[in-house]
Amino acid sequence: MKKIALLYGTRFGGTTGIADKIAEVLTQRGFEVLIENVNNFEDFKKIFEKEYTGIILGSGIQVGEWTTKMKNFIKNYQKNIVKQDIKLGMFVSCGTAQNNEGIIKACKDYVDVFAQKLGLDPVITAAFGGIYDFSKKSKHGTIKKKILKSIVKKETPGKFDLDNINDFRNWYDIVSFAETFAENM
Ligand SMILES: Cc1cc2nc3c(=O)[nH]c(=O)nc-3n(C[C@H](O)[C@H](O)[C@H](O)COP(=O)(O)O)c2cc1C
Numbered sequence: 001m002k003k004i005a006l007l008y009g010t011r012f013g014g015t016t017g018i019a020d021k022i023a024e025v026l027t028q029r030g031f032e033v034l035i036e037n038v039n040n041f042e043d044f045k046k047i048f049e050k051e052y053t054g055i056i057l058g059s060g061i062q063v064g065e066w067t068t069k070m071k072n073f074i075k076n077y078q079k080n081i082v083k084q085d086i087k088l089g090m091f092v093s094c095g096t097a098q099n100n101e102g103i104i105k106a107c108k109d110y111v112d113v114f115a116q117k118l119g120l121d122p123v124i125t126a127a128f129g130g131i132y133d134f135s136k137k138s139k140h141g142t143i144k145k146k147i148l149k150s151i152v153k154k155e156t157p158g159k160f161d162l163d164n165i166n167d168f169r170n171w172y173d174i175v176s177f178a179e180t181f182a183e184n185m
Helices: 014-028 044-048 068-083 100-117 142-155 171-184
Strands: 003-009 032-037 052-060 087-094 124-129 131-133 165-167
Touching (some): 003 068, 014 032, 014 087, 014 171, 044 052, 044 068, 052 068, 087 100, 087 171, 100 124
Parallel strands (some): 003 032, 052 087
16 A cells, blocks of 8 residues: 655644545545644654655745744755655645735645745645634734734725635645646556
8 A cells, every 4th residue: 555644834723624535635645745834743754664655744934934833844854755756746725815816826825835845846836825813713813814804804894704714725726736646646
């Protein structure tokens, strides 16, 4: 059974659901999937003991950036990924990718340019919509919530519910990403 490692970074949990869905599809396709939130994972060396033939790396985006732990992991293990000829998939989850135009822009700015800078050559890249949580239970915090509200009000007036959760994750695109990655393995 082929093994795939799916490592992701999240600040507020939105990317967790995306990673879970990708893992579910790959498991249904007969792969053994190790799925880890890198915030709670240290044993990166294990992935490069030649057992994993595929790696998927993903992150939520904040102010244009992947999470620090994901960035550090990629920088530290870039050589292993390239040398061991591991099939690589990369994705982000972010606010920009809430419509077709935004998906193209986010995929280029946050994934393709990032991968190129780090000398990585993924077989598939994607940008999925994320979550803006303006509800009372939001983990964004008062200040971030206020800043975000003023940005979305200005950039996309009327598109957001400014008192509730806005979830732009497109499950069809997410499943499709997982299926295409499986076909490349
Ligand atoms: C403080 C803050 C800054 C953000 N900055 C960006 C950004 O620069 N570009 C973008 O497309 N989305 C941005 N977003 C939207 C997030 O990418 C989106 O909420 C995503 O679902 C976060 O994923 P996570 O919950 O896994 O961390 C931002 C969200 C917050 C709360």
